[in-house]
Amino acid sequence: MKINIRRSRRAAVAVALGSVLALTATACGDDGSGTGGDKGDEGSGKGKIVFWDNNGGVRTDAWKAIIADFEKANPDIDVEYVGIPSADYQSKVETAIQGGGLPDVGGVGAAMIASFSAQKVLEPLDDRLAKSSLNGKLNEDMVTSLKAAGGVDDTLYSVPTSANNGVLYYRTDLFKKAGLDEPTTWDKFYEAADKLTDAKKNEFGYTIRGGAGSIAQALDAMYGQSGITSFWNGDKTTVNDPKNVEALEKYAALYKKDTPSADLNNDFTKMVAQWDSGTIGMLNHNLGSYQDHVKSLGVEKFRGIPQPIGASGKRVQVSNPVDGIGLFKSSKNKEAAWKFIEFAVSRAENSKFNESAGQVPANNEAAKDAWISKAEPTKLAAAALTDGSTTIVQLPYYLPDWGTISKADNEPNFQKVLLGKMSAKDFLDTLADQLNDAQAEWNSQKG
Numbered sequence: 001m002k003i004n005i006r007r008s009r010r011a012a013v014a015v016a017l018g019s020v021l022a023l024t025a026t027a028c029g030d031d032g033s034g035t036g037g038d039k040g041d042e043g044s045g046k047g048k049i050v051f052w053d054n055n056g057g058v059r060t061d062a063w064k065a066i067i068a069d070f071e072k073a074n075p076d077i078d079v080e081y082v083g084i085p086s087a088d089y090q091s092k093v094e095t096a097i098q099g100g101g102l103p104d105v106g107g108v109g110a111a112m113i114a115s116f117s118a119q120k121v122l123e124p125l126d127d128r129l130a131k132s133s134l135n136g137k138l139n140e141d142m143v144t145s146l147k148a149a150g151g152v153d154d155t156l157y158s159v160p161t162s163a164n165n166g167v168l169y170y171r172t173d174l175f176k177k178a179g180l181d182e183p184t185t186w187d188k189f190y191e192a193a194d195k196l197t198d199a200k201k202n203e204f205g206y207t208i209r210g211g212a213g214s215i216a217q218a219l220d221a222m223y224g225q226s227g228i229t230s231f232w233n234g235d236k237t238t239v240n241d242p243k244n245v246e247a248l249e250k251y252a253a254l255y256k257k258d259t260p261s262a263d264l265n266n267d268f269t270k271m272v273a274q275w276d277s278g279t280i281g282m283l284n285h286n287l288g289s290y291q292d293h294v295k296s297l298g299v300e301k302f303r304g305i306p307q308p309i310g311a312s313g314k315r316v317q318v319s320n321p322v323d324g325i326g327l328f329k330s331s332k333n334k335e336a337a338w339k340f341i342e343f344a345v346s347r348a349e350n351s352k353f354n355e356s357a358g359q360v361p362a363n364n365e366a367a368k369d370a371w372i373s374k375a376e377p378t379k380l381a382a383a384a385l386t387d388g389s390t391t392i393v394q395l396p397y398y399l400p401d402w403g404t405i406s407k408a409d410n411e412p413n414f415q416k417v418l419l420g421k422m423s424a425k426d427f428l429d430t431l432a433d434q435l436n437d438a439q440a441e442w443n444s445q446k447g
Contacts, residue, residue, distance in 0.1 A: 040123075043333030046076040049340060052093075054107025054323075056083025058269070058288070062356040070343045077336045087212040087267055090115070090403050097121055104337040108158040108326030110149035110397045111406075116326070117150045118400045122157040123327040123334065129156060132342055134363075139163070142362050145322045149397040151442075158324030159341050160362035162354050165381040166220050166317050167304040169275070169283045169293060183282060186225050186308045190250070193258040196281035205258040205281040207274055208251075212267040214414050215406045217284055219395070220307065220318045221251040227312045229391045235443065237435040240428035248417070248424040255418040264415055286320060290358030290377050304377030306384035315390040321397060324362075399438045409434060 053063050060083045067079045082103065084092055090112055096102045097119055108116060116122050129135055142160035150157050170183055174196055183189040193205030209217045219239070223229075225247035228238050238244065255263060260274070268285060275283040276296035284307075293302055307317045325341050327334060343349060351366035358375055360382055361367045373379055384390045396402055410431055416422035 038330035040329050040331045040334055042335045043331070045333070045335035045339065047333055047336065048078045048080060049104040049331070049333050049337050050080045050082060051340065052089070052103040052106035053081065053083045054089040054109065054112075055086045055288075057085055059083075059353075059357060062353050066344050066349050066353060069349060070340055073343065074339060077339065079340060085269075090407075102328045102330050104331035104333055105325060105327055105340055107323065109323040110146055110158075110321035111395075111403060113146065113149045113157050113326075114151050114398050114400045115403055117155070117157050121329055123329045123331075125156045125159060125327060128327075128338055129159065134159070134342055134345055137347075137364055138345070139362050139364055139367070142322045146324055149321070151398050151400075158326040159345055160322050160324045161345055161350060162323050162357060162359040162362055164286045164288060164320040164323065164359050165384075166284065166286055166307050166320060167290075167377050167381060168307055169285065169289075169302055169304045169377075171279075171281055171297075171302050173301045174279065174281050182303075182305065183308060184305065186310055189282070189308045192281055193254055197258045202260075203279045204260055206254055207266065207271050207280050207283050208255055208259045208263045208418070209266050209268065209271055209284070210255065210264040210415055210418050211270070212407070212411065214266075214411055216318065216395070218248060218251065218414060220284070222247045223316050223318055223393045224307055225250070225310055227310045227314065227316055229316055229393060231393050231395060232439070235436070235439055237432050237439070239435065240425070240432040245425045245428055248428065252417050252424060264418055287358045287360070287378055287381060290375060291356060299376075304380070306380055306390065309389075315384065316393060317390060318393045319395050321395075322362075323359075396435070396439070399435075399442055401434075401438045405431070405434050405438060
């Protein structure tokens with residue numbers, strides 16, 4: 001029952017936000033009737049299509065370069081780019097599902113697929129991929145991950161573009177000055193966070209993510225310290241295991257002690273900008289911000305290494321969602337939209353995109369390009385995932401309500417934990433109840 005209430009609330013919010021996309025909707029590749037029941041049309045393969053970038057601003061330049069290449073190679077197709085910040089993307093798609101105005105094609109990462117596919121707004125892509133020039137050229141693990149994220153039918157609803165991974169960035173210059181070891185373990189991480197903090201000089205050991213996107217980072221820190229290697233124990237989640245509660249208490253206690261107080265509202269853009277321009281020792285983010293750090297600090301002042309190793313001697317981290325591009329079922333020009341997807345994930349364009357993003361390409365040929373060995377965090381992350389040193393705790397992206405549970409329902413509660421207004425145990429018990437309900441409902445529908 002809780003899940004149904006949550007879905008009703010999400011739908012109500014989506015309708016209320018309908019005016020946000022009014023201008024965008026009139027420009028999109030459908031006629032404004034792009035709800036789940038609109039089956040769209042193959043179209044002529046020419047004319048205009050609309051592409052929604054799910055990480056607008058951060059990846060705008062990369063996508064505009066790809067679009068320019070595509071339009072040069074396909075002069076009879078015009079691509080309208082709409083950049084939407086990652087924190088706003090899912091709610092904007094949900095709004096368009098309710099009120100019309102979906103694009104032809106858009107970013108669809110693993111964390112979004114279950115919600116969108118459950119509402120039947122995504123075009124199944126297995127047959128198109130089988131007949132495509134991309135067939136056999138994509139990383140099978142990424143393809144499998146996106147299929148699994150969709151739920152029970154093992155259907156591909158998004159073509160993978162890249163894989164991300166959690167990274168601990170640290171300032172080598174500050175560590176050297178303080179005589180600190182590289183933060184390869186959680187004990188060394190906490191030692192450095194304390195030693196590098198001098199609040200009176202506005203110097204801090206760490207910047208924590210307290211705003212949008214905070215839950216995944218908190219889960220990463222929890223499981224990394226506790227060493228618990230599965231998100232589920234049967235049909236019950238492990239998030240509120242006593243070891244995870246203890247780990248979250250220790251992690252959250254960093255706030256305002258070893259971090260700036262402004263971190264309470266940090267999304268990733270604020271967090272990255274703060275680290276790049278200040279004197280903060282460490283930052284947890286992912287491969288995607290590597291180039292930002294290079295531009296701001298140069299390669300000599302920082303390193304990006306895999307997440308710290310726990311007391312067990314093993315590295316445990318939560319899964320980072322594979323990103324991809326989906327074709328919306330309501331598109332009236334699916335042939336042209338598919339051409340764009342094929343082009344964007346071709347070797348040259350996929351390599352160009354991921355070099356800019358600092359991520360691992362989905363195109364196997366692109367993954368062999370020379371820049372990979374020159375981007376140290378990408379190289380180290382890839383090694384950590386294949387050398388047996390890392391165990392991945394798979395997050396339940398397949399749950400239709402995962403996005404709501406991990407964002408709207410619990411990001412405000414995590415802020416209460418940071419402020420000392422809610423205990424880590426109460427926070428994790430609440431999260432566990434919601435996840436267990438969602439899992440039970442998913443199992444009943446699957447059965």
